[in-house]
Amino acid sequence: MANIVWMQTGACSGDSMALLCADRPSIENLVEHYGLSFLWHPSLTAEHRFGDVLDALLSGREKLDILCIEGSLMTGPNGSGQYDTWKGRAKIDIVRQLAPLATHVVAMGTCAAFGGVHAAGPNPTDCTGLQYLNNQPGGLLGADWRTRHGQPVINVAGCPAHPNTMTRLLAMLAENEPLALDTLNRPTAFFSTLVHQGCTRNEYHEYDIEDNVLGGRGCLFFNLGCRGPQTVAPCNSELWNGQNSKTRAGVPCFGCTSPDFPANRDLFVTPKIGVVPKFLPLGVARAKYMAYKNLARAAAPERVVKREMEP
Numbered sequence: 497m498a499n500i501v502w503m504q505t506g507a508c509s510g511d512s513m514a515l516l517c518a519d520r521p522s523i524e525n526l527v528e529h530y531g532l533s534f535l536w537h538p539s540l541t542a543e544h545r546f547g548d549v550l551d552a553l554l555s556g557r558e559k560l561d562i563l564c565i566e567g568s569l570m571t572g573p574n575g576s577g578q579y580d581t582w583k584g585r586a587k588i589d590i591v592r593q594l595a596p597l598a599t600h601v602v603a604m605g606t607c608a609a610f611g612g613v614h615a616a617g618p619n620p621t622d623c624t625g626l627q628y629l630n631n632q633p634g635g636l637l638g639a640d641w642r643t644r645h646g647q648p649v650i651n652v653a654g655c656p657a658h659p660n661t662m663t664r665l666l667a668m669l670a671e672n673e674p675l676a677l678d679t680l681n682r683p684t685a686f687f688s689t690l691v692h693q694g695c696t697r698n699e700y701h702e703y704d705i706e707d708n709v710l711g712g713r714g715c716l717f718f719n720l721g722c723r724g725p726q727t728v729a730p731c732n733s734e735l736w737n738g739q740n741s742k743t744r745a746g747v748p749c750f751g752c753t754s755p756d757f758p759a760n761r762d763l764f765v766t767p768k769i770g771v772v773p774k775f776l777p778l779g780v781a782r783a784k785y786m787a788y789k790n791l792a793r794a795a796a797p798e799r800v801v802k803r804e805m806e807p
C-alpha cells in the first residue's frame with residue numbers, strides 16, 4: 497500500500513481532469529491493483545479533510561509515499577506566498593513541509609515542473625516550478641534539493657500532462673520500478689520520442705507540403721507554428737483517450753512539455769528567419785535542412801501534392 501497526496505497549487509485543474517481520462521491504467525486500477533491509497537486529492541477524496549491529513553503526515557502518524565503537486569508555486573507577494581493560501585497558510589510553505597517527508601515528489605504538469613502558464617511574463621504572482629523556473633534550475637525547492645532517497649522532483653510535463661503518463665508513472669512508483677530521468681528530470685520511459693514521431697502528417701512534412709490555414713491536410717510546421725519536431729512528448733505514440741492528438745486533429749503542437757512553454761509568441765505562426773523557420777527539427781543543421789527540403793519538394797509525388805492522403 498502506497499499513500500499518495502495530490503495537492504493543487506496555482507492550477508486550472510487540467511491535470512486532474514486529464515487524470516480522470518486515464519485508462520491504462522485507470523485511477524481505479526491504481527487503487528485496486530497497484531495498492532495506491534489516495535489520502536488526499538481535492539476532487540477525488542471524500543473520506544478525509546485536508547487539515548486532518550496534513551496533521552497526520554506532519555506528526556508522523558501517516559507515511560507519505562508519493563506527493564504530487566499540480567500547479568505552479570506562487571511565491572508572491574514578496575516571497576510570502578500569500579497569493580495562494582490554505583486557511584491563511586501559504587501553500588508554498590505546506591509544500592516545503594511535505595516534500596521532505598515523501599519518498600517521491602512528482603510535478604504533475606508543466607506548471608508544477610517549470611512554472612508554465614502562470615509563470616509567463618510578466619509573472620505578476622511570482623510563480624515558479626518545484627525545481628525549475630522555465631529551463632533554469634532552482635524553483636521553489638532549489639536545484640540541489642533531493643528526497644531522502646536522493647531523487648529530484650520527477651517532472652511529468654504537459655499542459656495538461658498525458659493521462660496515461662501520469663497513471664503509469666504512479667504505477668511504476670508503487671511497484672518500486674527503476675526510473676530513469678532526462679536532463680530536465682522527465683521520466684525517459686515517457687519522454688524519449690518527439691511529437692513529430694507518429695504524426696499522421698509526416699509524409700507531408702517529408703515532402704514539404706505545408707498548410708497556410710488551419711483545417712487542411714498538410715504539415716503545420718512551416719507556417720502554422722507546429723513544434724512537434726522539437727517537442728519531446730508521447731502525444732502521437734500514445735494517443736489521447738486512445739483516439740487522437742493535437743496534430744491529428746489539425747492543431748499545431750504548442751510544445752507544452754517544454755520548459756519554455758508557453759513561448760512568448762503567436763502559437764499559430766511559425767517564426768522565420770527569411771523564409772526558413774527559426775526553430776528547426778531537433779538536431780538538424782540549417783543549411784542541410786533547406787537543401788533536403790528543396791529536393792524533397794521537387795520529388796513530392798502527386799498524391800501528396802494534391803493532398804489526397806488523409807492525415
Ligand code: SF4
Nearest residue numbers: 695715716717722724
Ligand atoms: S504537423 Fe507537426 S508533428 Fe505533424 S508532421 Fe508536421 S511538423 Fe511534424
